[in-house]
Amino acid sequence: xxxxxxxxxxxxxxxxxxxxxxxxxxxxxxxxxxxxxxxxxxxxxxxxxxxxxxxxxxxxxxxxxxxxxxxxxxxxxxxxxxxxxxxxxxxxxxxxxxxxxxxxxxxxxxxxxxxxxxxxxxxxxxxxxxxxxxxxxxxxxxxxxxxxxxxxxxxxxxxxxxxxxxxxxxxxxxxxxxxxxxxxxxxxxxxxxxxxxxxxxxxxxxxxxxxxxxxxxxxxxxxxxxxxxxxxxxxx
Amino acid sequence: xxxxxxxxxxxxxxxxxxxxxxxxxxxxxxxxxxxxxxxxxxxxxxxxxxxxxxxxxxxxxxxxxxxxxxxxxxxxxxxxxxxxxxxxxxxxxxxxxxxxxxxxxxxxxxxxxxxxxxxxxxxxxxxxxxxxxxxxxxxxxxxxxxxxxxxxxxxxxxxxxxxxxxxxxxxxxxxxxxxxxxxxxxxxxxxxxxxxxxxxxxxxxxxxxxxxxxxxxxxxxxxxxxxxxxxxxxxxxxxxxxxxxxxxxxxxxxxxxxx
Ligand SMILES: Nc1ncnc2c1ncn2[C@@H]1O[C@H](COP(=O)(O)OP(=O)(O)OP(=O)(O)O)[C@@H](O)[C@H]1O
Ligand SMILES: [Mg+2]
Numbered sequence: 382x383x384x385x386x387x388x389x390x391x392x393x394x395x396x397x398x399x400x401x402x403x404x405x406x407x408x409x410x411x412x413x414x415x416x417x418x419x420x421x422x423x424x425x426x427x428x429x430x431x432x433x434x435x436x437x438x439x440x441x442x443x444x445x446x447x448x449x450x451x452x453x454x455x456x457x458x459x460x461x462x463x464x465x466x467x468x469x470x471x472x473x474x475x476x477x478x479x480x481x482x483x484x485x486x487x488x489x490x491x492x493x494x495x496x497x498x499x500x501x502x503x504x505x506x507x508x509x510x511x512x513x514x515x516x517x518x519x520x521x522x523x524x525x526x527x528x529x530x531x532x533x534x535x536x537x538x539x540x541x542x543x544x545x546x547x548x549x550x551x552x553x554x555x556x557x558x559x560x561x562x563x564x565x566x567x568x569x570x571x572x573x574x575x576x577x578x579x580x581x582x583x584x585x586x587x588x589x590x591x592x593x594x595x596x597x598x599x600x601x602x603x604x605x606x607x608x609x610x611x612x613x614x615x616x617x
Numbered sequence: 618x619x620x621x622x623x624x625x626x627x628x629x630x631x632x633x634x635x636x637x638x639x640x641x642x643x644x645x646x647x648x649x650x651x652x653x654x655x656x657x658x659x660x661x662x663x664x665x666x667x668x669x670x671x672x673x674x675x676x677x678x679x680x681x682x683x684x685x686x687x688x689x690x691x692x693x694x695x696x697x698x699x700x701x702x703x704x705x706x707x708x709x710x711x712x713x714x715x716x717x718x719x720x721x722x723x724x725x726x727x728x729x730x731x732x733x734x735x736x737x738x739x740x741x742x743x744x745x746x747x748x749x750x751x752x753x754x755x756x757x758x759x760x761x762x763x764x765x766x767x768x769x770x771x772x773x774x775x776x777x778x779x780x781x782x783x784x785x786x787x788x789x790x791x792x793x794x795x796x797x798x799x800x801x802x803x804x805x806x807x808x809x810x811x812x813x814x815x816x817x818x819x820x821x822x823x824x825x826x827x828x829x830x831x832x833x834x835x836x837x838x839x840x841x842x843x844x845x846x847x848x849x850x851x852x853x854x855x856x857x858x859x860x861x862x863x864x865x866x867x868x869x870x871x872x873x874x875x876x
Contacts, residue, residue, distance in 0.1 A: 392671065427632050430874075433713075434707060436875070450713055451713045453713070456710065456713060457711045464706050464708075467702060467706075468703060469704060470632070470698065470702050470704055471702060472631075472632055472633060472634070473628075473632070479628070481627045485621055485625075485708070485711045487620050527706065536819070
């Protein structure tokens with residue numbers, strides 16, 4: 382049995398009376414694409430932000446390679462994250478944005494061209510990112526996450542704003558990363574698409590984990606969408 | 618630490634607004650010195666020391682210090698652009714140890730403020746010199762007063778760059794922070810120094826005037842009397858402001874959730 386690379390241990394985050402994530406315990410394994418699924422407001426983004434040390438949990442914790450994000454040495458070289466398409470300065474070009482990140486993390490500048498090529502943004506590399514379309518921003522986010530060549534990727538709705546070609550491209554891209562042995566945790570509510578992408582799922586509803594494990598086992602013959610509806614329509 | 622400093626410096630250098638504010642700052646300094654030279658050199662200077670007095674000429678050059686506002690603004694930009702554009706997420710992902718990011722930002726704020734004021738001093742003094750060269754019977758300023766003004770420019774740039782970072786961390790909304798800084802510096806602080814001199818001398822603007830070590834007065838007819846702290850005390854006070862606002866930046870950044 383391989384060891385989990387990402388672990389949530391009783392993670393809880395409340396905003397006053399509103400409990401965004403409730404006692405979430407789950408594991409994510411290397412070499413697999415794990416879908417983090419749940420309806421709007423289920424707590425996916427909050428859980429991922431806790432995992433990445435941006436939000437302080439109320440109780441419990443979460444680790445990557447057995448360390449809290451905060452305690453990782455050179456986290457950027459181990460964990461790549463896409464949180465939303467706003468992670469870079471609109472007044473800077475893609476190249477400048479990536480240069481800033483490379484400088485901060487000590488990544489070789491040569492890597493910039495490589496990741497830009499990986500996400501098909503070569504022609505736009507010297508354009509200011511405010512002129513980017515939503516899909517281009519998503520690709521650039523992905524490039525930013527790949528810069529440190531990390532073995533763990535945490536992606537919050539990376540398919541947002543991608544056209545059908547982009548979505549297919551992303552699916553194949555994530556699968557190929559997993560094949561290299563990387564750990565991919567990807568949140569989404571585009572279920573039909575996810576069905577073709579993920580190996581494992583974590584389904585949360587109103588902050589609580591309602592199902593987890595191998596996607597075929599969880600679905601038990603149903604479509605992912607039907608499974609999801611069955612699980613999330615139940616009163617919690 | 619060094620890596621983060623370089624990264625933060627790149628952010629400032631790549632931004633167009635940095636250069637716009639740098640040019641504005643130099644222009645503002647030049648405008649202030651040349652307008653003062655023009656005013657004091659004219660017949661209608663309300664009986665203030667003219668350009669034929671050492672005091673008058675020295676106050677012309679001392680006006681080069683006035684663009685410290687732009688050091689403050691650049692400091693504010695360093696912090697608020699992270700929140701405005703959501704880059705704080707990426708910044709803290711690369712370095713989850715937030716105090717390191719903050720130290721780098723404070724260092725870059727100080728460096729940028731220092732540079733802005735150095736350039737504003739050179740341009741301001743040059744513009745004052747040119748304007749004075751069109752006038753007659755112009756007195757010669759003492760070297761020590763020019764050096765004092767240079768020192769006041771550099772320390773004010775250094776400190777206000779840091780104050781800007783702290784202010785930006787506190788207010789977070791860019792327009793609000795910049796508007797507040799402009800109103801404060803150009804209006805509120807000046808009025809306090811004018812009408813409540815005993816309080817005003819302890820404010821950053823009052824302390825900067827204290828560092829300048831020049832006689833400050835209004836037209837004799839208004840019978841205004843100003844007193845400021847000694848240059849040494851003023852310098853210490855300014856450094857105190859830098860420490861205070863670094864503390865504010867730490868309190869408002871180190872623990873808070875990042876959206
Ligand atoms: N900063 C915040 N302050 C208060 N409440 C918040 C904050 N961030 C999130 N929440 C609340 O926490 C809950 C979970 O939100 P979260 O963004 O994690 O959901 P999500 O699963 O990512 O939803 P979506 O699919 O719409 O992105 C929601 O009820 C939301 O209103
Ligand atoms: Mg979300």
